[in-house]
Amino acid sequence: MPRITRRDVGDAATGLGAGTVLVIATLTVALIVASLLWAFGVFTSGAKGAGDVRRDQNGAKNREHWSATFNAEFQQIQADQGIVATLKHQADAESATGQDQANYLGAQNNCLQDVAQYNADAASTLGAPWVPEGLPARIDSDSYCGS
Known part of the structure:
Protein backbone atom coordinates (compact mmCIF):
# COMPACT_ATOMS: atom_id res chain seq x y z
CA MET A 1 0.00 0.00 0.00
CA PHE A 43 -45.70 40.87 -10.99
CA THR A 44 -47.70 39.59 -13.96
CA SER A 45 -50.41 37.83 -11.92
CA GLY A 46 -52.87 40.71 -12.21
CA ALA A 47 -52.76 40.76 -16.00
CA LYS A 48 -52.79 36.98 -16.18
CA GLY A 49 -55.74 36.76 -13.78
CA ALA A 50 -57.73 39.33 -15.75
CA GLY A 51 -56.92 37.49 -18.97
CA ASP A 52 -57.97 34.16 -17.49
CA VAL A 53 -61.31 35.61 -16.36
CA ARG A 54 -61.88 37.13 -19.80
CA ARG A 55 -61.11 33.79 -21.47
CA ASP A 56 -63.44 31.94 -19.07
CA GLN A 57 -66.22 34.52 -19.60
CA ASN A 58 -66.08 34.19 -23.36
CA GLY A 59 -65.92 30.41 -23.46
CA ALA A 60 -68.74 28.74 -25.39
CA LYS A 61 -69.61 26.41 -22.51
CA ASN A 62 -69.85 29.37 -20.15
CA ARG A 63 -72.22 31.23 -22.50
CA GLU A 64 -74.39 28.15 -22.95
CA HIS A 65 -74.49 27.46 -19.22
CA TRP A 66 -75.51 30.97 -18.22
CA SER A 67 -78.06 31.35 -20.99
CA ALA A 68 -79.78 28.14 -19.88
CA THR A 69 -79.45 29.05 -16.19
CA PHE A 70 -80.94 32.53 -16.55
CA ASN A 71 -83.81 31.30 -18.69
CA ALA A 72 -84.65 28.49 -16.24
CA GLU A 73 -84.38 30.75 -13.19
CA PHE A 74 -86.56 33.44 -14.76
CA GLN A 75 -89.21 30.91 -15.74
CA GLN A 76 -89.18 29.59 -12.16
CA ILE A 77 -89.61 33.11 -10.79
CA GLN A 78 -92.57 33.71 -13.10
CA ALA A 79 -94.12 30.44 -11.92
CA ASP A 80 -93.46 31.48 -8.32
CA GLN A 81 -95.18 34.78 -9.04
CA GLY A 82 -98.34 32.99 -10.17
CA ILE A 83 -98.33 30.65 -7.19
CA VAL A 84 -97.81 33.53 -4.75
CA ALA A 85 -100.70 35.47 -6.31
CA THR A 86 -103.03 32.47 -6.07
CA LEU A 87 -102.08 31.69 -2.48
CA LYS A 88 -102.35 35.35 -1.47
CA HIS A 89 -105.89 35.39 -2.82
CA GLN A 90 -106.71 32.30 -0.73
CA ALA A 91 -104.99 33.71 2.38
CA ASP A 92 -106.90 37.00 2.10
CA ALA A 93 -110.30 35.29 1.71
CA GLU A 94 -112.75 35.48 4.59
CA SER A 95 -112.69 31.71 5.01
CA ALA A 96 -108.85 31.63 5.15
CA THR A 97 -107.25 29.31 7.68
CA GLY A 98 -103.88 29.34 9.34
CA GLN A 99 -102.75 26.77 6.80
CA ASP A 100 -103.66 29.17 3.97
CA GLN A 101 -101.48 31.83 5.59
CA ALA A 102 -98.63 29.36 6.05
CA ASN A 103 -98.88 28.23 2.43
CA TYR A 104 -98.77 31.83 1.23
CA LEU A 105 -95.75 32.69 3.38
CA GLY A 106 -93.95 29.53 2.29
CA ALA A 107 -94.52 30.30 -1.39
CA GLN A 108 -93.42 33.88 -0.83
CA ASN A 109 -90.20 32.73 0.88
CA ASN A 110 -89.52 30.30 -1.97
CA CYS A 111 -89.99 33.11 -4.47
CA LEU A 112 -87.64 35.37 -2.51
CA GLN A 113 -84.98 32.64 -2.57
CA ASP A 114 -85.36 32.16 -6.32
CA VAL A 115 -85.08 35.92 -6.93
CA ALA A 116 -82.00 36.11 -4.70
CA GLN A 117 -80.36 33.28 -6.66
CA TYR A 118 -81.15 34.97 -10.00
CA ASN A 119 -79.73 38.29 -8.76
CA ALA A 120 -76.60 36.60 -7.42
CA ASP A 121 -76.03 34.82 -10.73
CA ALA A 122 -76.68 38.04 -12.67
CA ALA A 123 -74.01 39.80 -10.59
CA SER A 124 -71.46 36.99 -10.80
CA THR A 125 -68.21 37.49 -12.69
CA LEU A 126 -68.86 34.76 -15.23
CA GLY A 127 -72.64 35.16 -15.50
CA ALA A 128 -73.12 38.94 -15.65
CA PRO A 129 -72.17 39.37 -19.33
CA TRP A 130 -74.56 36.64 -20.45
CA VAL A 131 -78.00 37.64 -19.13
CA PRO A 132 -80.09 36.89 -22.24
CA GLU A 133 -81.66 39.76 -24.12
CA GLY A 134 -85.16 40.41 -22.87
CA LEU A 135 -84.46 39.25 -19.30
CA PRO A 136 -83.84 41.76 -16.51
CA ALA A 137 -80.30 42.28 -15.23
CA ARG A 138 -81.74 42.44 -11.72
CA ILE A 139 -85.15 41.48 -10.32
CA ASP A 140 -86.98 43.43 -7.61
CA SER A 141 -88.30 40.84 -5.18
CA ASP A 142 -91.18 43.05 -4.00
CA SER A 143 -92.65 43.35 -7.49
CA TYR A 144 -92.38 39.59 -8.20
CA CYS A 145 -92.97 38.03 -4.77
CA GLY A 146 -95.24 40.55 -3.09
CA SER A 147 -94.39 42.40 0.07
Whole structure:
Protein backbone atom coordinates (compact mmCIF):
# COMPACT_ATOMS: atom_id res chain seq x y z
CA MET A 1 0.00 0.00 0.00
CA PRO A 2 1.46 3.36 -0.99
CA ARG A 3 1.91 6.06 1.57
CA ILE A 4 -0.16 9.20 1.51
CA THR A 5 2.03 12.26 1.19
CA ARG A 6 1.45 15.86 2.05
CA ARG A 7 1.16 16.60 -1.61
CA ASP A 8 -1.69 14.04 -1.99
CA VAL A 9 -3.51 15.65 0.91
CA GLY A 10 -3.04 19.12 -0.61
CA ASP A 11 -4.33 17.98 -4.00
CA ALA A 12 -7.39 16.41 -2.36
CA ALA A 13 -8.10 19.58 -0.38
CA THR A 14 -7.81 21.68 -3.53
CA GLY A 15 -10.19 19.32 -5.38
CA LEU A 16 -12.70 19.35 -2.56
CA GLY A 17 -12.52 23.14 -2.34
CA ALA A 18 -13.14 23.52 -6.08
CA GLY A 19 -16.04 21.04 -5.93
CA THR A 20 -17.60 22.85 -3.00
CA VAL A 21 -17.32 26.19 -4.75
CA LEU A 22 -18.89 24.68 -7.89
CA VAL A 23 -21.81 23.21 -5.92
CA ILE A 24 -22.43 26.48 -4.05
CA ALA A 25 -22.26 28.47 -7.31
CA THR A 26 -24.71 26.11 -9.00
CA LEU A 27 -27.15 26.30 -6.09
CA THR A 28 -26.85 30.10 -6.01
CA VAL A 29 -27.60 30.41 -9.73
CA ALA A 30 -30.57 28.04 -9.40
CA LEU A 31 -31.90 30.06 -6.46
CA ILE A 32 -31.55 33.32 -8.39
CA VAL A 33 -33.32 31.89 -11.46
CA ALA A 34 -36.14 30.48 -9.30
CA SER A 35 -36.51 33.82 -7.50
CA LEU A 36 -36.68 35.71 -10.80
CA LEU A 37 -39.32 33.31 -12.16
CA TRP A 38 -41.34 33.64 -8.97
CA ALA A 39 -41.09 37.46 -9.04
CA PHE A 40 -42.13 37.52 -12.70
CA GLY A 41 -45.16 35.38 -11.86
CA VAL A 42 -46.11 37.67 -8.99
CA PHE A 43 -45.70 40.87 -10.99
CA THR A 44 -47.70 39.59 -13.96
CA SER A 45 -50.41 37.83 -11.92
CA GLY A 46 -52.87 40.71 -12.21
CA ALA A 47 -52.76 40.76 -16.00
CA LYS A 48 -52.79 36.98 -16.18
CA GLY A 49 -55.74 36.76 -13.78
CA ALA A 50 -57.73 39.33 -15.75
CA GLY A 51 -56.92 37.49 -18.97
CA ASP A 52 -57.97 34.16 -17.49
CA VAL A 53 -61.31 35.61 -16.36
CA ARG A 54 -61.88 37.13 -19.80
CA ARG A 55 -61.11 33.79 -21.47
CA ASP A 56 -63.44 31.94 -19.07
CA GLN A 57 -66.22 34.52 -19.60
CA ASN A 58 -66.08 34.19 -23.36
CA GLY A 59 -65.92 30.41 -23.46
CA ALA A 60 -68.74 28.74 -25.39
CA LYS A 61 -69.61 26.41 -22.51
CA ASN A 62 -69.85 29.37 -20.15
CA ARG A 63 -72.22 31.23 -22.50
CA GLU A 64 -74.39 28.15 -22.95
CA HIS A 65 -74.49 27.46 -19.22
CA TRP A 66 -75.51 30.97 -18.22
CA SER A 67 -78.06 31.35 -20.99
CA ALA A 68 -79.78 28.14 -19.88
CA THR A 69 -79.45 29.05 -16.19
CA PHE A 70 -80.94 32.53 -16.55
CA ASN A 71 -83.81 31.30 -18.69
CA ALA A 72 -84.65 28.49 -16.24
CA GLU A 73 -84.38 30.75 -13.19
CA PHE A 74 -86.56 33.44 -14.76
CA GLN A 75 -89.21 30.91 -15.74
CA GLN A 76 -89.18 29.59 -12.16
CA ILE A 77 -89.61 33.11 -10.79
CA GLN A 78 -92.57 33.71 -13.10
CA ALA A 79 -94.12 30.44 -11.92
CA ASP A 80 -93.46 31.48 -8.32
CA GLN A 81 -95.18 34.78 -9.04
CA GLY A 82 -98.34 32.99 -10.17
CA ILE A 83 -98.33 30.65 -7.19
CA VAL A 84 -97.81 33.53 -4.75
CA ALA A 85 -100.70 35.47 -6.31
CA THR A 86 -103.03 32.47 -6.07
CA LEU A 87 -102.08 31.69 -2.48
CA LYS A 88 -102.35 35.35 -1.47
CA HIS A 89 -105.89 35.39 -2.82
CA GLN A 90 -106.71 32.30 -0.73
CA ALA A 91 -104.99 33.71 2.38
CA ASP A 92 -106.90 37.00 2.10
CA ALA A 93 -110.30 35.29 1.71
CA GLU A 94 -112.75 35.48 4.59
CA SER A 95 -112.69 31.71 5.01
CA ALA A 96 -108.85 31.63 5.15
CA THR A 97 -107.25 29.31 7.68
CA GLY A 98 -103.88 29.34 9.34
CA GLN A 99 -102.75 26.77 6.80
CA ASP A 100 -103.66 29.17 3.97
CA GLN A 101 -101.48 31.83 5.59
CA ALA A 102 -98.63 29.36 6.05
CA ASN A 103 -98.88 28.23 2.43
CA TYR A 104 -98.77 31.83 1.23
CA LEU A 105 -95.75 32.69 3.38
CA GLY A 106 -93.95 29.53 2.29
CA ALA A 107 -94.52 30.30 -1.39
CA GLN A 108 -93.42 33.88 -0.83
CA ASN A 109 -90.20 32.73 0.88
CA ASN A 110 -89.52 30.30 -1.97
CA CYS A 111 -89.99 33.11 -4.47
CA LEU A 112 -87.64 35.37 -2.51
CA GLN A 113 -84.98 32.64 -2.57
CA ASP A 114 -85.36 32.16 -6.32
CA VAL A 115 -85.08 35.92 -6.93
CA ALA A 116 -82.00 36.11 -4.70
CA GLN A 117 -80.36 33.28 -6.66
CA TYR A 118 -81.15 34.97 -10.00
CA ASN A 119 -79.73 38.29 -8.76
CA ALA A 120 -76.60 36.60 -7.42
CA ASP A 121 -76.03 34.82 -10.73
CA ALA A 122 -76.68 38.04 -12.67
CA ALA A 123 -74.01 39.80 -10.59
CA SER A 124 -71.46 36.99 -10.80
CA THR A 125 -68.21 37.49 -12.69
CA LEU A 126 -68.86 34.76 -15.23
CA GLY A 127 -72.64 35.16 -15.50
CA ALA A 128 -73.12 38.94 -15.65
CA PRO A 129 -72.17 39.37 -19.33
CA TRP A 130 -74.56 36.64 -20.45
CA VAL A 131 -78.00 37.64 -19.13
CA PRO A 132 -80.09 36.89 -22.24
CA GLU A 133 -81.66 39.76 -24.12
CA GLY A 134 -85.16 40.41 -22.87
CA LEU A 135 -84.46 39.25 -19.30
CA PRO A 136 -83.84 41.76 -16.51
CA ALA A 137 -80.30 42.28 -15.23
CA ARG A 138 -81.74 42.44 -11.72
CA ILE A 139 -85.15 41.48 -10.32
CA ASP A 140 -86.98 43.43 -7.61
CA SER A 141 -88.30 40.84 -5.18
CA ASP A 142 -91.18 43.05 -4.00
CA SER A 143 -92.65 43.35 -7.49
CA TYR A 144 -92.38 39.59 -8.20
CA CYS A 145 -92.97 38.03 -4.77
CA GLY A 146 -95.24 40.55 -3.09
CA SER A 147 -94.39 42.40 0.07
